[in-house]
Amino acid sequence: MAWKDTLLPASFRGAPFEVLRTRDHGEKAVALHEYPYRDGGEVEDLARKARRISITAVFWGPGYEQALEKLIKALGERGAGELVHPVFGPLKAQAVSWDIPHEGERPDYAEVALEFVEAGADTPFFARTWPMVGAKADTARAGTLGVLEHAVANSKNPGALVRSGLRSLAGLQAQLSGQLLSGYDILSSPAAWAADAASLVRGLADLRSFGAGSLLPDFNGLLASLTAAILLPSFSGSGGGSGGTGTGGVFWTAPGTDEAATPPVQGAELDTAAAHVLAEAAVGLAEAAQTVLEAEAQTPTLSPVEIETVAGNSRELIQTSIDTYRAVYPVEQAHAATEPLKDVALAVQQSAAAVIAARPPLVAHTVAARSCPRLLAHRLYGDHTRALEIQRLNALRDPNFLTPGQELTVYAK
Structure with a gap:
């Protein structure tokens, strides 16, 4: 399959950009040993030097400044970060230089010359096996944070928004006592509040060992903890698209509560907080699913049906999050969150398909x-x-006794 069919969305530290061209330079380190009165010499191969990567990124359109600013901020951070190469996939790279020219005859347009150097162990070209759930998850978090910040800036009821922010994290905090949080509320610092939500989800994932043996119990335990802790959507009336007006028909209740005994807090102020926490849970579960699938590729412990269940459970929670954003926000505002969430769901599905496809086909065997x-x-x-x-x-x-004529499903030789 040609690379034009498998191009990846380029990004650095989660900051996406479009690519016009790339140039990857590789070089071997060698030691040349030459001797007096002897023609030629001996060349000692000292292994490959770090690759140097040149990328021409392009930004255009009325909103190009925000995208360009995000990339510049990512480039300016200290240390190496994850670079998603559009052809070769993710690698750890150090930003070396960037050049940003602007031309008077081309307003709202910039071609940025980027220079990176590989910063880590060898990542062979075309060795990419897995869709990058990690990189797509970072992009999804950035998209949902942008929607959150916009909703907070246009809040019609700041007091309700603060209360809903506290309530939306309460279930996660109850599941994970002792977790250190920033203490900022959703109104004063939505980014810090969102980071607290992400930290709580990661903390619940860290409680699982994801160690040796089958990882399915760990994944199922995380799924159960998340669905027990997060506020789940319950749609009444027409709902949808309140867009910060506080008039929508969407309300939220904690799992297992009596809706009649617990009056719902209505309006987009509560929806804003709960929708973001649900998205964080969905992305965190997708990352856990990727961990399970990568381990499964190395040491098979699951049946194809169980692999499909892992991917299906992850995609179902992501779909719930997507449906929630579409119900709470106008289409153009929800799009910034739903599109990267779709990419995460697709990456999980492709990973599961790759694990299943890597195995021999299943055949029927009759015990003789x-x-x-x-x-x-x-x-x-x-x-x-x-x-x-x-x-x-x-x-x-009863695995100890297989009887003649018994039909079994086995992998082909």
């Missing part, structure tokens, strides 16, 4: 004689350790 999974694995593959794989694929109630 009394056996057990370990003996059958030895007969089929010459590897008795694949017995657990046969048990997972078939959910055997």
Whole structure:
């Protein structure tokens, strides 16, 4: 497949930009050993030097200044960051220089010459296997934060907004006691409040080991904790598109509460806070799903159905978040949050498909004689350790005894 079919959205530290051209320069470090009275010399290969990457980024249109400012801020931060190369994928890179010319005959337009140097271990060209959920998650967080800041700036009821911000984080804080937070409220510093929400979601994920063995219980535990902690949407009336007016038909209730006993707090002020926390939970769950899928590619422990369940649960929560933004905000305002959330959902789906496609096809096998999974694995593959794989694929109630004529699903040789 040509690279034109697999181009990635370029970004640096989560700041996206369009690309006109790239140039990647590689060079070997060598030591030349020459000797008197002897023609030629010996060349010692000292490995590859750090790659140098030149990118011409382009910004245009009425809103180009904001996008350009975001990139300049990312370039000015100290240390290396994640660069998503449109062809070769993500790598750790250090920004070296950038040149931003403007021409009088081309208003609202700038071509930015960027220079990066690789800052880390070798990342081979075209070694990209996984869609970058991490990079897309950063872009999604930036998009949802922009929507949040706009809603706060145009708030019609600041007091209700502060109360809703506290209420929206209460469930997460109850699940994760002792977490250090900034203490800022959503009105005085929406960015710090959003960072607190992200920190609480990451804290819930960190409670799971995601260690050796099957990671499915850890993922399911995180899903249960998030859905128990976040405020879930409950749509009444026509709802949707209140856009900060406080007149929409959307209200929020905590899971397991009695709506009749707990009067809903209505209006976009509460929707603003709860919608953002829901998005943070959805993105955090997507990152956990990617962890599970990457581990699954290295050491298979799940059946294809279980892999599909991990991706499906993650995508379902993202879809709930997308639906919520569409109900709460006008289309043009919600678009900044929903589009990057769609990219995160697609990356999870593609990762799950890649894990399943990397395995041999499933075939039906009829047991010919009394056996057990370990003996059958030895007969089929010459590897008795694949017995657990046969048990997972078939959910055997009594794995010690396989009877003649029993139909099993196994991987092809």
